[in-house]
Amino acid sequence: MSQTHPRIQQLVKAIDFEEQEEKRRYVGQDIKSLKSAGLLLQPIQIIRRYFGFADYPEAQFRLLFPADTSQFRDGTAIEIFYRDEEPIKGILLSLQGKTGEIRFFAPDFPDWIDEQGVGIRRSSDTRTVQFMKDSLKNLTTNESLFTLFEQLHGDSLIPKASDISEVPISFLNRHINSSQQRAVQQILNAGDVFIVHGPPGTGKTTTLIESIVQLKLRGHQVLVAAPSNAAVDHMARGLIAVGVKAVRIGNSVKIADDLFSATPEGRLNDKNIQKEIKALKIRAEEFRKMALQYKRRFGKAEREQRNLLFAEVKSIRQEIRKTMDYHLDKIFSNAEVILGTPLALAEQRFKPQQFHTLFIDEAAQCLEPLAWGIIPLAKHTVLAGDHFQLPPTVLSQKATQLGLNISILETAIRNIE
Missing domain, CATH: 2.40.30.270 (Elongation Factor Tu (Ef-tu); domain 3)
Known part of the structure; x- marks a missing residue:
């Protein structure tokens, strides 16, 4: 059953204005x-x-x-x-x-x-624009997600998390203070959404890392997102430093060099995997070179032969992708934490509520439609950031007037008691 909300319609309109502004500048x-x-x-x-x-x-x-x-x-x-x-x-x-x-x-x-x-x-960044539109469309057809959207927009309040832990916590970090310990306890007992907010230097990252470790110890797989690659890298380093099995996904050129071994590309550098993939690539390249012997102007018979050769290349490349997907699935299933930007995480096509908890760091910089694209992937969501920080960058003045620059954190913090 499809549902609608005035704010969803407003955000869709704002995204259209932002897309038009990008096209005006670049196209x-x-x-x-x-x-x-x-x-x-x-x-x-x-x-x-x-x-x-x-x-x-x-x-x-x-x-x-x-x-x-x-x-x-x-x-x-x-x-x-x-x-x-x-x-x-x-x-x-x-x-x-x-x-x-x-x-x-x-x-x-x-x-x-x-x-x-x-x-x-x-x-223009058409992939991000389409992702945000699809995220909002999904809200209108997912009843539980739509209810959460209504709660975050003040139609009803989200209950406060309990700070009473059913099981005593043995904290990995012996130096975290009492307020950080209380935040960790609340995260472990949180409902749909929990907020960790405060200016830089208040220990948010320390609290998040300790919370993720505690969830890991309880057998839960965790997803971590942030709107900037620098913030994702920072969280990845912190988690790896305390022994968490982390996989950092995303565009390899935007990931710091010291984290390459934690990326899917780095994990796929295994000799046996590379040998298997290389053999397929060599076959594909041989057929491709044969096809390219036929120039742009040729007869019907040559065209048919060229098409057959390219069809074989396509078939081998599909086999390469299946092989890589098989190994990637194993990498993801063995990971305790998977990190990336919202778009990078969404492109992996994880299943709804596959993860126990989603942490969105720097949530004050995260456009709301981007967040709704990954919130469905986990049972619980933790938003972390400083809501007094400058809002996300939006190019279009009309989109800004419609509130596209209002972050997911600013939206949530108004309505969570």
């Missing part, structure tokens, strides 16, 4: 304007092509002329384009000097990738 301008604004790099020369993690097409490129690259940071959403051909969405993996790497969100490289005049331009 609705000609090449000359984009170049002068530093939002486009053209021409680029592809100097190496390969298939990277999850078998995405990736390429190394060189800038042929000096250019302003200040708008192109690692992890930037981009489009790779050539003349009137359909552009391909992607991500900038790295850019140092005149050399960079890009990942294509496509099954294979386009035919035109080696042509003269190929370029890359900044793109």
